[in-house]
Amino acid sequence: LSVFREGDFVELLVIEPERRSHRFVLKLVKGGKTSTHYGDIYHDEIIGKFPGSIVKSKTEYHFLVLRPTLYSEIKNSRVFRFATQIIYPRDWGLIIAFSDIHNGSKVVELGTGSGALTLFLSRIVGDKGYIWSYDVDPKRLEIAKENLNNLSPYKNYTLKLYDPNRGIEERDVDAVFIDIPEPWVVVKEAWYALSHGGFLIVYIPTFNQLKRVVNEVIRNGFVDLKVIEGFTREIQWKPYAIRPHIESYVFSAYILFSKKSYFIPRKLFEELRDQPK
Amino acid sequence: LSVFREGDFVELLVIEPERRSHRFVLKLVKGGKTSTHYGDIYHDEIIGKFPGSIVKSKTEYHFLVLRPTLYSEIKNSRVFRFATQIIYPRDWGLIIAFSDIHNGSKVVELGTGSGALTLFLSRIVGDKGYIWSYDVDPKRLEIAKENLNNLSPYKNYTLKLYDPNRGIEERDVDAVFIDIPEPWVVVKEAWYALSHGGFLIVYIPTFNQLKRVVNEVIRNGFVDLKVIEGFTREIQWKPYAIRPHIESYVFSAYILFSKKSYFIPRKLFEELRDQPK
């Protein structure tokens, strides 16, 4: 686990006076060379070094070599291809913390997209868990498959083309995560796929979708709804001027959590049945 | 996994017209009875039912029976005892998503507190991972031990009394998480405990501590600092009046992430050495 070996991913941070480190993620190949606009980097100078070491490029720039996080592999390597907008780490954490997805969970994902969340989930559920991830677009699925092949050491997932005639084929799963443009069309299917009391999670990027999703979720026998939005601010940590950054990414989506109920509580149902859709 | 059995935790939600469900978490005992101000609940009426079913109390209140999330067990059962303020799910997720803690990770925690985060981490790292959690207060540690015994099905953790003469005894761990009032005193120890490139995470509840932590982290050879704060708003989802709740919990702490560097980059060090502490 300690020194860099062939086949490892390495993250290089340029050490600049401004400390706004540019970064690259590479896969190490014996005898390999990577060209950057900070000069060529020879892989053999990294292989055998500890993470946290410093190497030089041929143009005398200094780099810190580190092990990349999953997110840095996604963002900074050329290995991960973007088929769609991805879900970001600030939401990854909220999704699992509020739905209790953990080591051993069985999860269905609708909307594989580029596979970024799939990668995260597969690392969380581990060998005892499993991820089935569906997408309607075969091209997108191809890209996601490549991304997972390249970046995941796990074998705990299956990427599947979504066939509307067959729907979700799994049963008794712990959680269903939906991130598609019309989430309401698959809510009933999610009910059948889930174990009793299992979690439905819907990722909802616009106000427009929110009401319709909520209504559909309620009328299909889900209970204990919670809808949240999370935002993070990054803090500028220069010791003489500590403060939040002026500008931050402060919106991504509303996230709905709810649980499959065995019987639809009629009272709730009636109360809501006549709501405008 | 499906129907409720003796020994299971069950979460009961009162079904009220207002839909502001009160909730209780119980451990099911054959022949057991629990008194609430919604009437007595007989455990035998729950045992054998599916999650998502409805049961009645003796005073004709209806309850949904569900499997509690970890957080609901912590908050709504009388099984979890609070020795301290705990860290909440909105931060649990950020902590692991930005530090890459996942299935199999080895983590040291300083400041066990009541053990809420320990419980969460033990579910994430699973059987292949391990958590060593230290606290200076033997009474607190006793409470945390009880909490973990009662709520964790895992055996992947050790709670230890912190002895300043011995410090952190582990080596080569993937992450060290610090949540103590004077985090700067253990930064150097964290460096020794971590694997090269491993993550130091510090939970920092006030502005006052932030500058001192940042300086100490930098001067001890950590790199690639990131400090964030996260907040979540909860959305009121009544279909005819969807909007964020007027009031929300919008602060808990600043969270610092950084990585152990093998050599301290001298340039950075010099730049910072003369900063006021």
Place this chain on the structure above:
Amino acid sequence: LSVFREGDFVELLVIEPERRSHRFVLKLVKGGKTSTHYGDIYHDEIIGKFPGSIVKSKTEYHFLVLRPTLYSEIKNSRVFRFATQIIYPRDWGLIIAFSDIHNGSKVVELGTGSGALTLFLSRIVGDKGYIWSYDVDPKRLEIAKENLNNLSPYKNYTLKLYDPNRGIEERDVDAVFIDIPEPWVVVKEAWYALSHGGFLIVYIPTFNQLKRVVNEVIRNGFVDLKVIEGFTREIQWKPYAIRPHIESYVFSAYILFSKKSYFIPRKLFEELRDQPK
């Protein structure tokens, strides 16, 4: 302007060890006495004192005497009566800063409510400006009139009962502010009331209303739309533990700003005409 005189409002802050000052707002009357659960307060002990002085109640509590802000008069005196939820200072400022309402502006308000915003606006536009404020509910209007009589030293406003057959009677005003449950029904009228280029401001408390308002505003020839939401966090300033308060009021409404256009830009219009309403 300096010492307290009969007829002045005074704000009393209880000086407690906890520094969580309770506060009362009174109108000073010679020989007056006010009972609080911190003891009786004799007005004559305040008359003639400077703001910032300290007085004692008969039960030996100490009070700071200050001039109340407008908002404290609204919240802490028994003089202001609440007919409705009011708009709060955190939004007062946004409303005028983004719509350029200032000394001398002429403003129509739809939805007087309790008159809190009317009070604020009348202090901003001053003697050279004017506020016409409409409400459909005669009882509410009565309460608002009393509130303005009691708290405003200005004569620059008229409160009017809204008659749907007559609509807004003013013309060429600088701004129209709408805060009613169905804001879309008066958008066309607002257009006629405004001067060319004048500001339409709509206060929108739910997601549900937002889309319909935006569509109506666009199709009625308003341009340069901007929709914002503002939130404030309060900082706990205890010198040894400075940090944001854990809980804050972080939602009130979305605020839309737009300007009356002389000709409806057909391109924009056509682009939007077929949008679902």
Place this chain on the structure above:
Amino acid sequence: LSVFREGDFVELLVIEPERRSHRFVLKLVKGGKTSTHYGDIYHDEIIGKFPGSIVKSKTEYHFLVLRPTLYSEIKNSRVFRFATQIIYPRDWGLIIAFSDIHNGSKVVELGTGSGALTLFLSRIVGDKGYIWSYDVDPKRLEIAKENLNNLSPYKNYTLKLYDPNRGIEERDVDAVFIDIPEPWVVVKEAWYALSHGGFLIVYIPTFNQLKRVVNEVIRNGFVDLKVIEGFTREIQWKPYAIRPHIESYVFSAYILFSKKSYFIPRKLFEELRDQPK
């Protein structure tokens, strides 16, 4: 007030399919011509038109002509020169709403900077109020004077060079606003300048300054402290995809509000005297 006349400021919005209007602010001159990269604009085609009209450039681009807000004059005309970072409208409103600055208020500003806030305040306090604004830097003051000459129709302000030997010369003002790098050095002076009960407002861009300001304010006999931070999110209002913008300006500064007390409440003072500075 209605049609555009020579000498008026006019704001031109480019009407593009993308509706991301670029905008320019011009001062109208008879026979004038302004070159933009959307083509030349002849002022005579605007003079005599109503705000909200449409004009064409020589290259067939369409522009909406509107009266600019104060902020648009600052940002989009070439008339306002930036000597420093300015304070933005999202804070202008908070400053006056929480300190009760209104028509007729007398205000001292320390730190004129480019004069943006001075411009805003002069429009709020009107002819019955007055602004005295100090800066230590004669060059900056020169720029601010020009900015105010060009953009303010009021004569209710004086810009002054700050002389540390003389300090603030005014007495009995309603509010003192401080926005300088070391605000603690002028807190005592602010006390002398203020009327009893008057408002001290401090604009504090970093965590580092916050503690020291708070301590200094308390020890100099100010009471009823409140520290806030405000943030606004802008909403993307496209009817088919309404949601907050992904990225927003969500930090500018902490703003402290407090009131001059006649006697320093000894209890509070003692409690705080021994705090580390």
